[in-house]
Amino acid sequence: MANFGVVNIGAVGTFVVREDVSESVLRVAIAKKLPFKCEIMICAARDVIKLASKDPFARQPSGPDITRFVNVLSKRLREPPPLPLSLPSDGDWLLKIIAIKGRFVLGLYRRQMKAISYLGKIEKRLGVPTTTRNWNTIEKVAKILRQDSQD
Numbered sequence: 001m002a003n004f005g006v007v008n009i010g011a012v013g014t015f016v017v018r019e020d021v022s023e024s025v026l027r028v029a030i031a032k033k034l035p036f037k038c039e040i041m042i043c044a045a046r047d048v049i050k051l052a053s054k055d056p057f058a059r060q061p062s063g064p065d066i067t068r069f070v071n072v073l074s075k076r077l078r079e080p081p082p083l084p085l086s087l088p089s090d091g092d093w094l095l096k097i098i099a100i101k102g103r104f105v106l107g108l109y110r111r112q113m114k115a116i117s118y119l120g121k122i123e124k125r126l127g128v129p130t131t132t133r134n135w136n137t138i139e140k141v142a143k144i145l146r147q148d149s150q151d
Contacts (some may be wrong), residue, residue, distance in 0.1 A: 039129040052142030068135035073103035
């Protein structure tokens with residue numbers, strides 16, 4: 001993978017690929033390195049930069065008990081659900097989806113044990129495979145991508 005200029009971001013399975021390589025070639029190369037079969041989510045640099053260029057969480061609650069996250073979908077949704085989508089309910093939410101932008105689902109969850117179970121329900125609710133990353137990880141990826149585009 002070194003020939004693709006891969007940078008490990010630190011979050012499990014999150015990488016930046018610095019070389020120009022087709023998605024199909026990259027997908028095969030990653031799959032060959034894994035000892036198990038899994039969904040491989042590949043996002044174009046421009047999409048990640050565009051997502052991180054605005055603050056989608058600006059009008060949302062924040063604080064030490066709130067985590068901002070992004071789910072990357074394996075493919076775009078045909079019919080996104082009405083938003084915001086709060087689980088378990090609007091008044092007493094533990095997880096809230098605030099926006100869907102292309103293949104990115106943006107949301108918040110409260111730092112409570114029950115909230116983690118709702119993260120797993122997003123995939124079932126949307127009907128496509130997903131992977132979840134903290135918003136801080138997305139910002140870190142975008143920063144590297146912006147630096148690479150300036151070099």
